[in-house]
Amino acid sequence: MGNSEGAAADFLRFLEAGRNYSPNTIKGYGRDIRQFIVFNKGIEADSGRIRKYIEALSLKKTSKNSIARKIAALRGFYRFLVRRKTAGFNPFSGILTPKRDKRLPDFLTEKETDVLLSAASGADFISLRDRAMLELVYSTGIRVNELVTLNLKNIDFINEEIKVLGKGNKERVIPAGTAALDILRAYVKELRKAGDPGPLFINKRGGRLTTRFVELMIKKYAAAAGIVKKVTPHTLRHSFATHLLDRGADLRSVQELLGHANLSTTQIYTHLSIQKLKKEYNNAHPRAKKQG
Incomplete structure (x- = not known):
């Protein structure tokens, strides 16, 4: 079991070093791999053991999405072992991933968004920093991990755009809105008083912020704004x-802005706004409105 734990730790370090996975994803992969190793009593596995593992997960009422994530984590882990010649083959390569349940992501209305952004008011360094982060995430749609890894040099005020390093170390350039850039300018002015720290968003000690810090910060402002629903960076x-x-934005343009590899990932957003659907229906269907 010791060698198993060591191999798992090596894989997680590999992900941290060069794959640009978020800390939360890496922690989740670690849990998934350790869970399977305990169930399997080691690394060596075959399709029969894997089927029993998936059956055990199903009996525990584990969701299809969670099972799919676990299989993805383990497939990547064994691929890593094969490349390192620690394993002769990848037992997960032929395992079918269960079709994920389509879960509509939560979102704020435009009014709720305005209230949230306004909750971070003030002209001091912390208030400016927090407001700048909120505005930037909403203005560009970047992931929280992309936000905290931004450096000052990644902001182009002249061309009104930012450069981010996304999943798989893929760079993309995203336009930023006036509201976000205005508050960023005010924040950067304060930031530069202490020189150029490198990281765009820093804590009181000058260190780079963590994703967990941003999650708690957004939760705090959502509560202050009186928003009842759960609000996260996502x-x-x-x-x-x-x-x-x-x-009216084009779906493929939104795909590029979000950094989605597949259009199908972006298409889930076309199902979100029931109010928009009702409006379209009422305007277009000949018998949608009550007859006079």
Whole structure:
């Protein structure tokens, strides 16, 4: 079991070093791999053991999405072992992933978004920083991991765009809105008083912020704004995509902005706004409105 744990730790370090996975994803992969190793009593596995593992997960009422994630984590782990010649083959290569349940992401209305962004008011360094982060995530739709890895040099105020490093170390350039850039300018002015720290968003000690810090920060401002629903950095990302599509943006353009590899990932946002659907229906269907 010791060698198994060591191999798992090596794989997680490999992900941290060069694959640009978020800390939360890496932690989740670690849990998934350790869970299977315990069930399997080691690394060596075959399709029969894997089927029993999946059956055991199903009996525990594990969701299809969670099972799919576990299989993806383990497939990547064994691929890593094969490349390292620690394993002779990948037992997960022929395992079918269960079809994921389509879960509609939560999003804020435009009014709720305005209230949330306004909750971070003030001209001090912390208030400016927090408001700049909120505005930037909503203005660009970037992931929380992309936000905290931004450096000052990634902001182009002249061309009104930012450069981010997304999943798989893929760079993309995204336009930023006036509201976000205005608050960013005010924040950067304060930031530069202490020199150029490198990271765009820093804590009181000058260190780079963590994704967990941003999650707690957004939760705090959502509570202050009186928003009852759960609000996370991804909620703002979902709101960004939903509001763009509601106002007529092209689906492929939104795909590029979000950094989605597949259009099917972006298409889920076309199902989100029931209010928009009702409006379209009422305007277009000849018998939608009550007859006089």
